[in-house]
Amino acid sequence: MQAETALTFDIKPNQTPLAEADRLKAFESLGFGTLFSDHMAVIRWSSDKGWHSPEVTARAPFPIDPASSVLHYAQEIFEGMKAYRSADGRVVLFRPEENARRFNESARRMAMPELPEAAFLDAVEKLVRIDAKWIPEGEGSLYLRPFMFASETFLGVRPSKEYIFCVIASPVGPYFKGGAKPVKIWVSEHYTRAARGGTGAAKCGGNYAASLIAQAEAAENGCDQVVFLDAAEQRWVEELGGMNVFFVMEDGSIVTPPLGGTILPGITRKSLISLARDEGITVHEKPYSFEEWQADVASGKLREAFACGTAAVVAAIGTVKFSGGEFQIGGGETGPVTTRLRQALVSIQRGQSNDKHGWIRAISGI
Missing domain, CATH: 3.20.10.10 (D-amino Acid Aminotransferase, subunit A, domain 2)
Structure with a gap:
């Protein structure tokens, strides 16, 4: 496995974030995974460059070629984690190192490149930091979805030579409707x-x-x-x-x-x-x-x-x-x-x- 140099994220704040009044209105009826924050963190990988071009930028669609390998051979993995507001006002993550470790275990099984755990954690923290206002008060939390997919344009059956890692965030309420009932x-x-x-x-x-x-x-x-x-x-x-x-x-x-x-x-x-x-x-x-x-x-x-x-x-x-x-x-x-x-x-x-x-x-x- 090739050595990876430290990654420095380019921070590009969203110039048209959701208005605060609209965000607070949306918080009144939170579901699960239907509302998304203003930004996303992205890192790209290629066989010749390794991990490169890390950035935090406005959440937006990815341009995907119809022959992108993920669409045909399903090289894709993800994690699920949350950011919380603690009792003393801090913003905290729960065991994120375990998510970083498991992410790489999934990557190995799917013949995908491993992301340095420090880069995984840095991407997550930078996204939470810039979108901290999206963490609901009370029992809500900010659900974080780190994921990676094969992005090379080709139709041969082999591991891709290009990948995109991304983290998006979604403020959420209870997963099951009706709260904590059985x-x-x-x-x-x-x-x-x-x-x-x-x-x-x-x-x-x-x-x-x-x-x-x-x-x-x-x-x-x-x-x-x-x-x-x-x-x-x-x-x-x-x-x-x-x-x-x-x-x-x-x-x-x-x-x-x-x-x-x-x-x-x-x-x-x-x-x-x-x-x-x-x-x-x-x-x-x-x-x-x-x-x-x-x-x-x-x-x-x-x-x-x-x-x-x-x-x-x-x-x-x-x-x-x-x-x-x-x-x-x-x-x-x-x-x-x-x-x-x-x-x-x-x-x-x-x-x-x-x-x-x-x-x-x-x-x-x-």
Whole structure:
């Protein structure tokens, strides 16, 4: 891997930003991923120059040639992270180094160039700094989407020789409509998300594209999300369309499916495991079948279940539907362990409690 020199961003403020009155009006009805800030951070890569031309500029469309390789061979990866206003007024990121590391793991799997972690973090921080007014007050946050795609114009089947890395930002409210109430889950028995040796552990768009038909099936059955079983046996619970899953047992222990190449190594997942163990909770990362799930609910052995991810944070699972019927967990209410872990995580993210793990990164100059 070639050595990369330090990158210095060219800052080009948007000359026609959204008027403050219009921005504040839009903040009154925040959804998720529909409103975007004034700027974007961009870095380009080519096989002869390496990473070059870093800039923060007005958010605008990219000119894309019809033969750009991303449109044909789907070399594309992304991350999801958030900027928060902490209790003491600082603007903070939550474990951004983990996003930078995972971004490069995805890049390696997709035969794309690795971006120096310092450049990843610099791009994110510079965008947040220039668009800090886009961070909502209260329970809102600024969702950050770093992504990279192949931009070379060619139709040969090989890794691209040109890429664009970009970060955009979107002020957001709750991911699920209706707030933090338990969600309904559809168990997909016809579609799988990933197979061993595939791209399941990479955060690439193709994984999400493959999940959309199952998500549509979930919606048709009145559910908020879909949960996938393994591709080999169609038996073992893996993850939701965009979130990891946890099960709280009657003895107080927690079970979550193990990482093994087919499940995305979620940063929220990793953080919750640490927080649970801080409380003395035993966490088992082990296979858990759909048959066990049904039996444990029927016997009372399973007390709670929840999903987690950057967008939704932590969402209790209340109802599970599948082709053979449905069942409810914990009376359809959010359980105490789910509530406690969610609050512990959110309190750290928003600077409301002691960050003994050093997960918070404050952005200076705001």
